[in-house]
Amino acid sequence: MKKFGTDRDMLRKLNYELDYDIYDEYDDGNDMEASVGKLPLLDKPTGKPGFWHCSICTNNNDESLLSCDTCGVFRDSTGIIDNDSGEKVYGKSKDSRASVMARSLFALSPHQMPKPAVISDIFLAKEAVKSHEKGCIEAYFNDLQKTFTSPHCNHSINIAPFKFDTPSPDDIVSSGKNAARNFPKVPLGSTKASSNITGKKEIVNLLPVNEVSNSSSASSSKDNHIDVSESSNSRDYEDAPQIIADDLHRLKLDKNSKDNRSKKASRNVQYKPEKWMLSDQEQGISSQLNLAVVGHVDSGKSTLCGRLLHLLGRISKKQMHKNEKEAKEKGKGSFAYAWAMDESAEERQRGITMTVAVAYFDSKKFRVVLLDSPGHKDFVPNMISGATQADAAVLVVDASVGSFEAGMGGNSVGQTKEHAQLIRSFGVEQIIVAVNKMDLVEFSKERFDFIKLQLGLFLCSCKFKESSVAWIPLSAMENQNLVTTASDVRLSSWYQGFCLLDAIDSLKPPQRDVSKPLLLPICDVVISHFVGQVAVCGKLEFGALRASSKVLVMPSGDLATVQTIQRDYCPCTIAKAGDNVAVSLQGIDAGHVMPGGVLCHPDLPVTVASSLELKILVLDIVTPILVGSQVEIHIHHAKEAARVTKILSLLDQKSGKVSRNAPRILTARQSAIIEVALDGTVCVEEFSVCRALGRAFLRASGSTIAVGIVTRVLEQGS
Numbered sequence: 001m002k003k004f005g006t007d008r009d010m011l012r013k014l015n016y017e018l019d020y021d022i023y024d025e026y027d028d029g030n031d032m033e034a035s036v037g038k039l040p041l042l043d044k045p046t047g048k049p050g051f052w053h054c055s056i057c058t059n060n061n062d063e064s065l066l067s068c069d070t071c072g073v074f075r076d077s078t079g080i081i082d083n084d085s086g087e088k089v090y091g092k093s094k095d096s097r098a099s100v101m102a103r104s105l106f107a108l109s110p111h112q113m114p115k116p117a118v119i120s121d122i123f124l125a126k127e128a129v130k131s132h133e134k135g136c137i138e139a140y141f142n143d144l145q146k147t148f149t150s151p152h153c154n155h156s157i158n159i160a161p162f163k164f165d166t167p168s169p170d171d172i173v174s175s176g177k178n179a180a181r182n183f184p185k186v187p188l189g190s191t192k193a194s195s196n197i198t199g200k201k202e203i204v205n206l207l208p209v210n211e212v213s214n215s216s217s218a219s220s221s222k223d224n225h226i227d228v229s230e231s232s233n234s235r236d237y238e239d240a241p242q243i244i245a246d247d248l249h250r251l252k253l254d255k256n257s258k259d260n261r262s263k264k265a266s267r268n269v270q271y272k273p274e275k276w277m278l279s280d281q282e283q284g285i286s287s288q289l290n291l292a293v294v295g296h297v298d299s300g301k302s303t304l305c306g307r308l309l310h311l312l313g314r315i316s317k318k319q320m321h322k323n324e325k326e327a328k329e330k331g332k333g334s335f336a337y338a339w340a341m342d343e344s345a346e347e348r349q350r351g352i353t354m355t356v357a358v359a360y361f362d363s364k365k366f367r368v369v370l371l372d373s374p375g376h377k378d379f380v381p382n383m384i385s386g387a388t389q390a391d392a393a394v395l396v397v398d399a400s401v402g403s404f405e406a407g408m409g410g411n412s413v414g415q416t417k418e419h420a421q422l423i424r425s426f427g428v429e430q431i432i433v434a435v436n437k438m439d440l441v442e443f444s445k446e447r448f449d450f451i452k453l454q455l456g457l458f459l460c461s462c463k464f465k466e467s468s469v470a471w472i473p474l475s476a477m478e479n480q481n482l483v484t485t486a487s488d489v490r491l492s493s494w495y496q497g498f499c500l501l502d503a504i505d506s507l508k509p510p511q512r513d514v515s516k517p518l519l520l521p522i523c524d525v526v527i528s529h530f531v532g533q534v535a536v537c538g539k540l541e542f543g544a545l546r547a548s549s550k551v552l553v554m555p556s557g558d559l560a561t562v563q564t565i566q567r568d569y570c571p572c573t574i575a576k577a578g579d580n581v582a583v584s585l586q587g588i589d590a591g592h593v594m595p596g597g598v599l600c601h602p603d604l605p606v607t608v609a610s611s612l613e614l615k616i617l618v619l620d621i622v623t624p625i626l627v628g629s630q631v632e633i634h635i636h637h638a639k640e641a642a643r644v645t646k647i648l649s650l651l652d653q654k655s656g657k658v659s660r661n662a663p664r665i666l667t668a669r670q671s672a673i674i675e676v677a678l679d680g681t682v683c684v685e686e687f688s689v690c691r692a693l694g695r696a697f698l699r700a701s702g703s704t705i706a707v708g709i710v711t712r713v714l715e716q717g718s
């Protein structure tokens, strides 16, 4: 089983308690800052009796008002930092694990059933190298069957080093990140030396993106609009909350980005795929479906995945028996199926998933790649990293009384809602809602209908079409409605629809674009210092790859040669857009390959940016976004600390037109155009050029505060 994505784990390794609430403080200027233990002073004496002065928008408010009349900010700071969500509290961890998507890809030989991967994650490996406490970390890779370890510590820990008065946990890891940035990056348009397959240096001429073509004709008017979702057929619910995807849909690209976009678009026009890329060599193999399994903590995602894999023969009886026995011994008997996905000692001990686990099974129609995401809110960044590859999603909700409500968040945002919003913003249109733990509510139809109504309203507000949402009542624990229709009469008496497996098979196959130039965002990196080889994992967004293909590794700008490709634990000759693959590379220094990077066509490097213009939709935040706000920006698998440098304009919710220039603050549910300066650089494209690299998420204080798209690259990094 493979796992990938994390940075929280790294922080936990540093044994820090993440108490984000203390960071939600700001002073009377525009700069956010935190002072631990101090409450923010949002109002100042005005000099006028009977009035208080809002330090955010400078309005003089009547004494009687609790919040600012103009900007709505609470006068009483306790209203800002109150985060009494009543959420489950989990203990700190000293030795948690971190990212390695690749490890299960390397962990299994083609003929093996899924089993716990034997490679630890990169960060753990790094830590091991640093501390000399851990030995070699092993995994199989294809026929090499070699042990992989991480000799270098050059991977970026792309996490925001928030610059507050008191060093945040993120600050602690920033030094690691800075070290990772020290490898040379190639300014676009430069001529650089790179290693070829034989290890010899050769000169590679990297054409600047803008010089690939000066034609602007390719930019169609369609490019000027962001086609995030189709809304016309959606069911209309009265008083539904503001619609995120709809708002994104209205976000139109401005003229400034037109030229750039035209040039980028023409890259695709000029590029001609080779014959082998288009040839249908691999007929007979059903299309791959990347299925993210998301939802609130403890809703039963891992149990559902484990049970499904077991029923489909992907987990042997022997392995299952072992899991059951060990889980019982540790007093965690109910987690036996979840242990198929939660493999690390810490995950098992704590009973929560921390990194995304990946498993495969074949349905009648698809090769399904299950991406079992963590539900706990501390691990949302990991969930983003995995689910960003999803073609469709299973949203697991816990039907039991109180648990469903917790996922919906009550006053705060529960992860049922947050995950649904994120998944929709990734462009996922098809979703299966697995209403799990129906056994705990006696398979009650009333409870199922209640959940369907409540959550249906919310999904509609996220712009999921009613026809693209399937609702399945089930019980993972009691094996009801998973791969066959329910046997329990309490359920079968009122539900005769699809079981989960049939619902998966009824999903529309995702579109694959092999005609565009190669693009593979790197989710994870595994390094073998024995054979001097590096392997990357991720989903091929565009184009195709085969052994001996030359690829450009960004942001380092080094050329490498594809040696082997693995898909679904099996070696394959060609991988095409949509495939989740592990690719071993030759002729590149392992330190120059990093998660968050991109493999691309040798002549068509992806943009590396240090400053971006974004169009965003602010989610349900309490603390407003200001110029100077520190955020963590997520773009595909890249994470980087950033600062809001400008709020250019506020957009009208309905028309999408500019309603106000240069507003001072952004509050919940507002759309806006902003500029952000990144602490480092990220591989990125404008949304109109490449959706996968053009979606951005802003996070702060442990929550997603805005979703959006990249409208312009303001500064290219070097």
Ligand code: GTP
Pocket (backbone or CB within 6 Å): 295, 296, 297, 298, 299, 300, 301, 302, 303, 304, 334, 335, 338, 351, 352, 353, 354, 373, 374, 375, 376, 436, 437, 438, 439, 440, 474, 475, 476, 477, 478
């Ligand atoms: P995170 O990954 O931490 O977000 O949790 P999860 O959603 O993967 O939940 P997990 O599969 O770890 O299950 C949490 C608990 O719910 C375990 O004790 C399971 O046994 C229990 N559980 C899962 N499915 C069912 C079900 O259908 N019925 C009942 N009664 N319990 C279930």
Ligand code: MG
Pocket (backbone or CB within 6 Å): 301, 302, 303, 338, 342, 352, 353, 372, 373, 374, 375
């Ligand atoms: Mg889990």
